[in-house]
Amino acid sequence: MRTSLSLVLTFALPLILLVATGLGKNSAALGGTEFRISLALTVGLVSIGTVGYSLAIARDRDTGVFQRLRVTPAPTWTIMVSRWIVQLGAVLVMAIVVLVVAALFVGVTLPPQDYLFTVLVALLGSAVFLSIGQAIVGLIASADTLNAAGRLLYVPLIGLSLFGDTDRLGTTVELVSRWSPGGCLETLLSAAMGATPWSGQLWGALFASFGYTVVFAVIGIRWFRWVSH
Amino acid sequence: MIPALRVSGLRVAYGSIVAVDSIDLEVREGEIYGLLGPNGAGKTSALSAIEGLLRPAAGDIVIGDVDARAHPLQAKAQLGVQLQTTSFHSSLTLVEIVRLYAGLYGVTLTSAQIRELLGQINLQKEASKRFRELSGGQQQRFSLLIATIHDPALVLLDEPTAGLDPQARRQLWDRIERFRKEGRSILLTTHSMEEAQAVCDRVAIMDHGKILTVGTPAALIAAHRDDPQVRQAAHGPVTLEDVFIALTGRELRD
Ligand SMILES: Nc1ncnc2c1ncn2[C@@H]1O[C@H](COP(=O)(O)OP(=O)(O)O)[C@@H](O)[C@H]1O
Ligand SMILES: [Mg+2]
Numbered sequence: 001m002r003t004s005l006s007l008v009l010t011f012a013l014p015l016i017l018l019v020a021t022g023l024g025k026n027s028a029a030l031g032g033t034e035f036r037i038s039l040a041l042t043v044g045l046v047s048i049g050t051v052g053y054s055l056a057i058a059r060d061r062d063t064g065v066f067q068r069l070r071v072t073p074a075p076t077w078t079i080m081v082s083r084w085i086v087q088l089g090a091v092l093v094m095a096i097v098v099l100v101v102a103a104l105f106v107g108v109t110l111p112p113q114d115y116l117f118t119v120l121v122a123l124l125g126s127a128v129f130l131s132i133g134q135a136i137v138g139l140i141a142s143a144d145t146l147n148a149a150g151r152l153l154y155v156p157l158i159g160l161s162l163f164g165d166t167d168r169l170g171t172t173v174e175l176v177s178r179w180s181p182g183g184c185l186e187t188l189l190s191a192a193m194g195a196t197p198w199s200g201q202l203w204g205a206l207f208a209s210f211g212y213t214v215v216f217a218v219i220g221i222r223w224f225r226w227v228s229h
Numbered sequence: 230m231i232p233a234l235r236v237s238g239l240r241v242a243y244g245s246i247v248a249v250d251s252i253d254l255e256v257r258e259g260e261i262y263g264l265l266g267p268n269g270a271g272k273t274s275a276l277s278a279i280e281g282l283l284r285p286a287a288g289d290i291v292i293g294d295v296d297a298r299a300h301p302l303q304a305k306a307q308l309g310v311q312l313q314t315t316s317f318h319s320s321l322t323l324v325e326i327v328r329l330y331a332g333l334y335g336v337t338l339t340s341a342q343i344r345e346l347l348g349q350i351n352l353q354k355e356a357s358k359r360f361r362e363l364s365g366g367q368q369q370r371f372s373l374l375i376a377t378i379h380d381p382a383l384v385l386l387d388e389p390t391a392g393l394d395p396q397a398r399r400q401l402w403d404r405i406e407r408f409r410k411e412g413r414s415i416l417l418t419t420h421s422m423e424e425a426q427a428v429c430d431r432v433a434i435m436d437h438g439k440i441l442t443v444g445t446p447a448a449l450i451a452a453h454r455d456d457p458q459v460r461q462a463a464h465g466p467v468t469l470e471d472v473f474i475a476l477t478g479r480e481l482r483d
Contacts, residue, residue, distance in 0.1 A: 063316035068375075071280045072333040073306040226282075 010047045010090065014040035014098050022106060033108045037098065038189035039162075041122055042182050044094040046157045049129030053087050054136040055150050058143035062228045070226060088126055095122040110193055117192035124209060125185040131213045132157070132181065134220025141228050157182050184208045231294060233258050233383045233414035234279070239288030241274045241438075248274035250438035251287070256383065256416050261409055263429035264418045265473060268482040271438040272418040273313055276387050279416075280310050293382055306334065309381035309413075313388050315372050317360045323347060323371060324356050327378065334379035350374055366397035373404065377413075384408060386417040390424060402428050422470040432469070436477040 018040040022033070060066055069079050099115060102108045110118065136153070140146055161182030177183045184205040190196050234256040241249035249271045256262040264272050278285040279292070281301045290297040290304075297304035317326045324343050331338045338346070347353050350370040355363060363371060369389065376384060386405075390398045405415055405428055419425055425432045426446045433443040442449060446469050453459045454467050458475035 060316075060318070063319075064312060064314045065316050065318060067282060067312055068310075068315045068317065068372075069333070070282055071305060071308070071310040071312070072330065073302045073335075074333045075302065 010044065010052060011094060011097060013047060014044040014094065015101055017043055018098060018101060018106060032195060033102075033106060034190050034193045034195035035186070036106070037102050037108060037193065038186045039158075040098050040102075041095060041118075041189055042125070042161060042185050043154075043158055044098060045091060045122065045125045045129045045185065046154060046182070048087055048090045048094060049126050050133040050136070050157060051150050051153055052090075053083070053130055053133035054140075054153075055143075055146055057083065057133070057137045058140070058146045058228070061137070061226065062143040066226050084130060087130055088123065091122055091126040092119070095119050114192060114194045118189060121185070121188045121192045124188070127213045128181050128185065128209050128216075129157070131216035131220060134224070135216040136220070138220035138223035138225075141225060143228060156180070161186050179204075179208055181209070181212050184212075230258055232256060232291075233260070233293060234416060235289075235291045236275075236279065237289045239275060239278055239290065240286040241271070241278050241283065242286045243274075247438055249278065249285070252435070252438070252440045254433060254440065254443070256414050258382075258414055259409055259412060260430045261405060261415045261417070261428055263425040263432040264416065264435055265420065265422070265425055265432050266418070266435035267420065267477050270435045270477075270482075272435060273387055274438075275435075276385050276416070276418065280308065280385060281305055306379070307381055307383065309376040309379070309384035311372050311376045311384075311386045311389055313391075313418075317372075317375075319359060319361060322357045322359060323352060326360065326371075326375065330375045331378050336379050346374060346378075365392050366394065366400075369393060369397065369401065370404075373401070377408070381413065383414045383416065386415065388418055388420075390419065390421065398424075422468065422473060426469050434473055434476050441476045442472075 187205040462471040
């Protein structure tokens with residue numbers, strides 16, 4: 001039940017956003033079509049990498065799935081790495097679905113190399129959001145807490161990134177928004193799709209993304225416990 | 230003949246709580262060994278240390294001829310484990326779980342062999358169900374199948390019959406007997422004296438992290454028959470439970 005719900009959220013939410021942001025007169029105020037695609041991809045990444053991942057890990061830790069794996073002769077690190085690979089695979093599928101829908105129904109087609117860049121940036125973004133997910137399960141032991149509050153993560157991770165290109169809420173908000181994990185990802189995605197030229201800000205976004213990944217991964221691995229109590 | 234398991238001076242602590250306080254135990258080859266104790270006695274902690282799930286504060290653990298602390302992966306490969314609470318990936322079917330765990334233990338099974346194994350524990354119709362969709366008894370049989378998928382010489386079972394109905398319990402006892410006939414050694418924990426008497430060759434009574442006494446059920450009864458506390462606990466002929474209550478006290482444990 002829960003599995004299928006998160007599956008729907010994972011694939012339907014980005015697509016709904018992609019289509020819905022194109023409806024209505026004010027859609028242009030949010031940004032162009034590339035912005036809509038990058039928003040959809042960011043939502044998909046947060047959903048798979050942060051929310052979906054941390055809920056799945058917390059649940060499996062609670063029910064003893066990990067302890068059962070840990071008594072097999074498989075080296076412990078393979079247990080985590082196999083989970084990351086599964087999430088990366090899901091991100092890949094999600095990104096391809098979003099780009100195909102964008103091409104077929106939103107009318108955005110990219111030159112072939114931009115598709116490649118976009119998918120590569122999506123995978124880089126997975127590292128950022130997976131490490132955030134890892135930090136969350138490292139710091140929060142209880143699956144119940146995560147179940148209740150996990151979806152609130154969308155607010156800082158996506159909500160913040162929405163204001164990166166507008167100073168309507170003030171320059172501080174814009175700055176925070178632009179340099180938030182979601183903001184960096186959208187900067188990189190829109191460049192990958194050829195909407196913005198390569199610039200110093202892109203290097204900044206790239207470095208910030210690496211920095212977020214390292215910091216959150218270290219927190220998430222250092223404080224991770226295999227049992228919840 | 231080397232013992233299936235030799236534990237000496239094992240100590241497990243969680244911060245300042247000492248859960249296992251320097252215990253020694255030896256499971257002989259082909260033996261069913263019962264670790265008895267009230268809740269919180271330290272049974273699961275002792276097994277967890279043997280299984281490599283936690284690092285003991287002190288002690289030696291030798292499984293067959295493998296030093297488990299020096300060679301944990303090699304030790305795990307020889308060990309069959311059923312944890313007190315266990316679960317498997319919620320997205321996988323029983324067949325997929327069997328294939329996964331067979332792979333982790335380096336065993337290759339054909340689809341026909343997997344069906345055959347599920348058939349032996351009466352789960353052929355459940356082959357494409359998920360673990361959580363099974364009844365308690367079915368889950369128990371399935372996790373025991375996973376525990377022995379690699380034909381281990383030593384099997385550790387943590388409260389294997391907790392929550393089972395009498396039919397399922399009897400069936401499990403038969404399986405455990407069959408394991409022994411196949412040449413395996415078994416270390417199990419329980420708080421059922423009936424179970425200890427029915428299946429265990431030897432039992433150790435444990436409380437507050439220490440092993441209080443070890444022997445065959447009959448020998449323990451004979452040795453403690455005349456203790457004043459045992460006499461006081463007994464209603465009629467002295468049972469293993471009377472010995473247990475006399476040694477571990479009457480107050481309730483959580
Ligand atoms: N992860 C843990 N952290 C802190 N204390 C624990 C932990 N696990 C068990 N304990 C404590 O260690 C003692 C032994 O517990 P346990 O080994 O589970 O006993 P048993 O299996 O015999 O019921 C108990 O006092 C229990 O509260
Ligand atoms: Mg226990």
